[in-house]
Amino acid sequence: MFKDKKFKVIGKSPIRHDGNDKVTGRALYGADMNLPGMLYGKVLRSPHAHARIKSINIDKISKHPNCKSIVTSKDLAKSPETTKEPMYGQVRISNVLASDKVLYKGHPILAVAAKSVDDAEELLDLVDIEYEILNSVTNVEDAIKDGADVLHENWKKSDDILDRNNKGTNIGTIEVYKLGNADDELKKSELIIEREFRTKTVHQGYIEPTNGTAWWRPNDRLTIWCSSQGHFGIRDSVAQVLGISASNITVIPMEIGGGFGGKLSAYLEPLAAILSKKSGNPVKMTMSRSEVLEATGPTSGSYQKITIGYNSQGIINAAKAQILLEAGAFPGSPVSGAASAVFASYDIQHVQIDGYDIMTNKPKTTAYRAPGAPIAMFAAETLINEIADSLGIDPVELRIRNVAKKGARRSDGVINGNIGAIDVMENIRNHPHYSMPLPKGDYVGRGISMGFCRNNSGISSVIANILPDGNFSLTEGSVDIGGSRTAIAQQFAEVLEVDVENILPQIGDTDTIGYTSNTGGSGVAFKTGMAAYHTAKDIKTQLIKRAALIWDTEDENVDYKEGVLYHKNDPELKLTLNEIAALLGDTGGPITGKSHINPGGQEGSYAANIVDVKVDPETGKVEILKVTAFQDVGKAIHRAYVEGQIQGGTTQGIGWAINEEYFMLDGQMKNNTFLDYRMPTSLDLPMIDPVIIEVFNPNHPFGVKGVGESNIVPPLGAISHAVYNAIGKRIYDLPINPEAIIRTINGKL
Structure with missing residues (x-):
């Protein structure tokens, strides 16, 4: 308009x-709430990744004078487990509190309220629990092996289309997209490339810990104060968990210190509510950093196999993707987002994508900025760069030859509207960064990659x-x-x-x-x-x-x-x-x-990066020298905000590419603090140069498209490409950390 x-x-x-x-x-954040007579709640969490709860004895804690109230799974609504649930914000009652089985280290078992945090933590030591420890599975490949321990014995058997003779009981959901006939077209391809990729679990890394304060008044009205990404979603989740009417609940949103998709779900709010009802006092609960990392939703680790058919001119005629994403302890990984994004940057007539939601003994995954897309597009973009390098074609030119355009159908069935994929690539081709010489010296490289998010x-x-x-x-x-x-x-x-x-x-x-x-x-x-x-x-x-x-x-x-x-x-x-x-x-x-x-017409957002790196062959350190981040935003409403979104998402993508991972040993996360879970800071990065591209969205009066998500995607593939150009060897797994660099240089990876 x-x-x-x-x-x-x-x-x-x-x-x-x-x-x-x-x-x-x-500004008041969730943990800033202070009310008259307020109590403090803490959660007893499982020390094991997978175990049956044989018995719980709470006699000592319930009789202690410091215990003002206690909540166990018996206080929650009874809801049968289903075979499928929507992603992200939907609550799973047995994830709020375990009953007969714990499914990951950090799984909540009970909660207690006392007059101080110290008193509440000391009370937790009085609980006696007998466990039967079970074997755990903490990655998707182990979870689908024959004989793998299953998380939910009564889970509906999935179709055995993985052709691995597994029982399917750790497969939560399956997402299949087909366009044309990829198998037949691959047989006709002049050239074919196929590679396998693996990525680790990573967390959103928001600064403000998860929190919730509840006050259940005598008139049966429940008020909740929390920092979340959707107070209506929290209200509805609490109503479901407690088995009460949503009309009895008021949720007051506080300021939020970061979310990135990680604060969609209800974790503490239902527990604080019951503790308040039983005690008659308001109850505040706040997680420690270790609790945040071990018990809230990260995004998925993954295994992928990508196959692309093409000719000597670099024109892609067919592609296949097999994407296995961790769901954590309950189904609901971002496999749909991964499947929709993996080839979304390109106009490919014949595509088949098989996505699998695999349950593992980790916290239930939730959204993280462009959910699923960074994982899937890291794999696809790495392969696109390998094709370009093998044919001697400029990687930008190869992308332009295949890039998605208006009117083409994506593999998930969506017809592209007024998208800006080609505008992004032409901006890269014409940008001074792409043609400027690299710094002199060995082990220096430049890489590019595209990114996409379908937006909501x-x-x-x-x-x-x-x-x-x-x-x-x-x-x-x-x-x-x-x-x-x-x-x-x-x-x-x-x-x-x-x-x-x-x-x-x-x-x-x-x-x-x-x-x-x-x-x-x-x-x-x-x-x-x-x-x-x-x-x-x-x-x-x-x-x-x-x-x-x-x-x-x-x-x-x-x-x-x-x-x-x-x-x-x-x-x-x-x-x-x-x-x-x-x-x-x-x-x-x-x-x-x-x-x-409830408007339709949201368009997908395309982004791309040029990244220059320097690799130290002795230490394996990857130094980020220069980053230019391009994104089609439709229309930049607040220009400085848009630039900040691009820079922030790019920073998170860099961390995902070279540092971040859940380091697991016997089902235990060993790097559960920000000291050991290494995220990039301003000292690790150059100034990120954002390039705003405005391709008008005709479905919005001001041309708006989403701006907060696709920017996290390109750094993963771009850094992988830059590292290859620096050391001459490709790395197909993330993170590309010093160990991976050294092992690759020495030919051990």
């Missing part, structure tokens, strides 16, 4: 509305009012991650042609705003921005009608421009927003606009 319009607010970088509070410490939409609600001084209050249902308050306010302000500083945005709780789906999938600027657009249009219409009423004229005789209402036929008659706001009480009452929508 506004493709060629010069915007007043959109595309600028105003100061964020919540910025002052956050940098001065006034969802239900969203926005309500706004004009205030007595002519400013606007704006209440939205989307939790603010990445500065979305201001980005939504900008879209609202653009319609009304006012400064964004005149908008006062806030996040409503579950009682004060209509249902809104989770903040995730790069959907907020799209869905909630569209709701804000329609809300502003509603208010603008009402303002025109009110001015017409005041002037006793028809609506069509009133014009609105830059916050001023004009009478078209009488230049002396005009009303500023401040002036008309003062008249509302005497002319019909307040003006309130609203929108409740």
Whole structure:
């Protein structure tokens, strides 16, 4: 609608509305909650990766004077396990508290409330539990071997299409995409390449630990304060776990110190609620860093086999992917996201993708920025680079020859809309970084890779009012991650042609705003921005009608421009927003606009990286020398935010590529602190140069696409490619850490 319009607010970088509070410490996060008579809860967790609970004796703890309340699995709703559940935010009751079996180290067994955290932790030592220790499986290949211990004995048998003679009981779900006939076309291919890839489990690494505070009042109303990516999702999950009506629960969103997909699920909130009900006091619970790493959802480790058929000109005619992703202790890995992304950057007529959701003795996985896509595209992009190198074709040129275009069908069935894949690659080809010489010296290399995320939409609600001084209050249902308050306010302000500083945005709780789906999938600027657009249009219409009423004229005789209402036929008659706001009480009452929508039309987002590295052949260290990150964002609403999103996602992708992993030994995570779980800091990286590409999305009034996810994808393949160009040998597994480098150089990997 506004493709060629010069915007007043959109595309600028105003100061964020919540910025002052956050940098001065006034912003309230979940762990900042303090209420009269508040107790503190702690969780007893399994020390074993896989074991039966033969008996639990809580006599000592329940009789102790410091114990104010205790919760076990008997206090939760009874719900039969199903054979399938949606990904990410859906809660699994036996993951909240184990009953007869623990499925990973850190699996919650019971929780206790006391007057202090120290008292609560000491009480946990009084619980006597007898375990029957079982063998554990902590990677997908072991989990599907013949004779592998199964996590859920009563699990529905999956189709044995892996052709490995396994019983299938650790296979949670299967995702199959077919386009054309890949098997027949591969037989016709002039050239074929096939490789296997493995990646490790990694965590989102958000700074603020998982938390939740609950107060179950005598009137049977439950109020929860927490830092999550969707307070409506938390409300519904708690209702399910406790077996109560969602209408009895109010969830108040606090500020959130990072999520990246990892704060969609309910972990502590149901436990705090029951502890509060039993004690009669509010109860606060906060995880330690080790608990976060061992007991909340990371993303999947994986095994993949990728096959691509092509000709001597590099034109791809067929491709196959077999993708096995860890689901953790319960089904629900991002295998769908992986399967949809693996070949999404290319126009391939014949594709088959078989994705498998494999249960292992690790925490149940959840979303992590572009869920599944980094894993799958690392494999595919590494193969694309290998094809280019083997044919002597520039890797950018090879991609342009095969790149996905508007109107082509993706392997998951989606018809590409106004996508920017080719725009991204042409920007790389023309960018100075791609043609500049590498630094002099040995073991220096440059790599490129593409990235994709299909992006999501969802239900969203926005309500706004004009205030007595002519400013606007704006209440939205989307939790603010990445500065979305201001980005939504900008879209609202653009319609009304006012400064964004005149908008006062806030996040409503579950009682004060209509249902809104989770903040995730790069959907907020799209869905909630569209709701804000329609809300502003509603208010603008009402303002025109009110001015017409005041002037006793028809609506069509009133014009609105830059916050001023004009009478078209009488230049002396005009009303500023401040002036008309003062008249509302005497002319019909307040003006309130609203929108409740579930829009379609979200487009996939494409990204790419150029990465230069230097490898130390003696220590194996990979030094990142230079990164240029390209992304089609549709339209950058808040330009500085968009640049920050690109830089942040790229940083996380770099960590995934060269450092991060769950180091497991006998089912135990051995690097369960930030000291040992190594994430990159500013000292490890150069300044990441973001390149914003704007390919308008016609399905959104301002052209918005998702911006927060596809940027994490390219670093994995680009660094793999750069390392190959530095050392002359390819590495097909992640992370590409010093051990992997040394073993590869020495020919042992």
